[in-house]
Amino acid sequence: MRFINKLGMGVAAASLLLSSCTKDFRDLNTNPIVSPTTNPETLIVAAEYKLVDRDFEWFYDNYQYIMRWMQFVAQDPAGSANNSLFGANSNTNGLYNDLYNIIGRYTSQIQSLVDKMSAEDKAKYQNVAAIAKVLKVYAAWRVSDANGSIPYTQAWAARDSSMFTPKYDSQSSLFDVWDAQLKAAVTTLAANAAGQVSYGSAEMFYNGDAAKWAKAANVLRLKLAMRLYKRSDVKAKAIVADVIASTAGIFTSNDEEWKFISSATNFARSGNWNPDNGSSFVAAKNIVDFMYTHNDPRLRVFFKPNSYTQSVIDSLKNGGALSSGTTYNPRRYVGIPSSPDAKSNAAYSRLYTRRIYTITLGGKTSQVTYDTLSKVQTRLFDLDQDGGAGSGGQYTQPIASYAEMCFILAEFTERGVNTGGTAEEWYNKGVTASLRAYDKIGATAKIIGYSALGAEEITTYLADPAVAYTGTLDEKLEKIGVQNFLNLFKSPQEAWGSWKRTGYPKEGGILPFEPFMISGVKSTVPRRWILPIPSNTQENIPNYNAAISDMQKEGAYGQANDLTGRVWWDM
Known part of the structure; x- marks a missing residue:
């Protein structure tokens, strides 16, 4: 290498x-x-x-x-919003x-x-x-x-x-x-x-x-x-x-x-x-929960901790945005549910907004924004x-x-x-x-x-x-x-x-x-890509059509444009 x-x-x-x-x-x-x-x-x-x-x-x-x-x-x-998650x-x-x-x-x-x-x-x-x-x-x-x-x-x-x-x-x-x-x-x-x-x-x-x-x-x-x-x-x-x-x-x-x-x-x-x-x-909930709960060291490689450091919590308390009794939560890896319908679940509502706080420090008032969710380690x-x-x-x-x-x-x-x-x-x-x-x-x-x-x-x-x-x-x-x-x-x-x-x-x-x-x-998760149709020429269309027909006969391939269909090995 x-x-x-x-x-x-x-x-x-x-x-x-x-x-x-x-x-x-x-x-x-x-x-x-x-x-x-x-x-x-x-x-x-x-x-x-x-x-x-x-x-x-x-x-x-x-x-x-x-x-x-x-x-x-x-x-x-x-x-x-991604309205074509399964397209x-x-x-x-x-x-x-x-x-x-x-x-x-x-x-x-x-x-x-x-x-x-x-x-x-x-x-x-x-x-x-x-x-x-x-x-x-x-x-x-x-x-x-x-x-x-x-x-x-x-x-x-x-x-x-x-x-x-x-x-x-x-x-x-x-x-x-x-x-x-x-x-x-x-x-x-x-x-x-x-x-x-x-x-x-x-x-x-x-x-x-x-x-x-x-x-x-x-x-x-x-x-x-x-x-x-x-x-x-x-x-x-x-x-x-x-x-x-x-x-x-x-x-x-x-x-x-x-x-x-x-x-x-x-x-x-x-x-x-x-x-x-x-x-x-952002990070998905189940994988983050699994990795965090079971102390998977790869968690810090896959995802970033959220914004709420100890210093951020202290700053928000000192600035009057949080009560003086607020305690620091050491868990800074938080994911969001994958299902689109979860957005209507009140239990997860705090995850769907970035919190905007008004703080006053040194006589100056300002607004700061922090996110509860973890992002992917982009590097x-x-x-x-x-x-x-x-x-x-x-x-x-x-x-x-x-x-x-x-x-x-x-x-x-x-x-x-x-x-x-x-x-x-x-x-x-x-x-x-x-x-x-x-x-x-x-x-x-x-x-x-x-x-x-x-x-x-x-x-x-x-x-x-x-x-x-x-x-x-x-x-x-x-x-x-x-x-x-x-x-x-x-x-x-x-x-x-x-x-x-x-x-x-x-x-x-x-x-x-x-x-x-x-x-x-x-919704059914896709299992394959659509086989590309030969372009620039019609010469090989008969072979393409034969391939589609054969795959439909030997497995659960489905229609040519069906992403949820299965190729031969996928039983």
């Missing part, structure tokens, strides 16, 4: 990104900007960069919808186009370039091609995860075979294709044949380190297996067993996980990165917030974390798979890794006033009855699901996927999921 300066990519890499407006398969496979003789080391920059430079996805997909659907955040009563803005689902225009386009071209090399040169570029394949599989899986059937096996074939109307591969077939491709990549990378060309510093995650990429590919196989489990527990368990037996290994600590850490200068700065830029949300997402650019800090984006891997293995162990450890061991490792990872994320982002994680906090948290690995099988699975969900706070798309797969958080559960009530009617 390495740092990258957003504005220091180089002219060649920057020019590759200029083609991102391409809409159809004919154009994206024939656009001359991607030269047939481009160096593979140059192509990797644009592909990897687009995996992490996702400000539109944060603003439209995550801030506006997914983080609200998952009840990480809720509508700020002081902001403008979808036309700017959502942007990774779909970025997969075809950039990520898959350039990783496919890397493979194409290697395939056309002499036998001698091709042998030297095995690792280069394998790393590109892992990136391509990850991006395609992320897109399919919320879209269902997508073009994949034929999607980028037009340059070499004039295939301008690629078929849509079903999700059921894609899981087999992706696992086979990842397994082959692991074999290649673990062998690390002599004389291999390396991406080196052009590759932003692992500097081209084959051994680390082999581990990342194995962990991605585990993620796929977890999604596959309900459809085929036999296949899923076989994948896990194969990964555990792999000589390439898996992550052993947070230091090995697949993540991006920016430079301290030009990445994640203002604009769409800013959660306060029209998003209008986790936008380094220009809370102190601005001069405060430094670095942005972190997990892609496949060690903690998530541990939770996956804990669950598979409970389901009877030999993972090399007990479920409790994997679970405790996962919780500990998540606490430590977010501690580092918070410190690296330079959250104002951040206090470092103490070892005793980990011990206390693991011993809490709502966290400790005790109870029935169902209770243990719920604890795994809840802790993995919390761990995915910085990866909302995957938290959404985890919730769909496990049902955790659930209504009435350890971490309660609040029903969304609108005018007395319970």
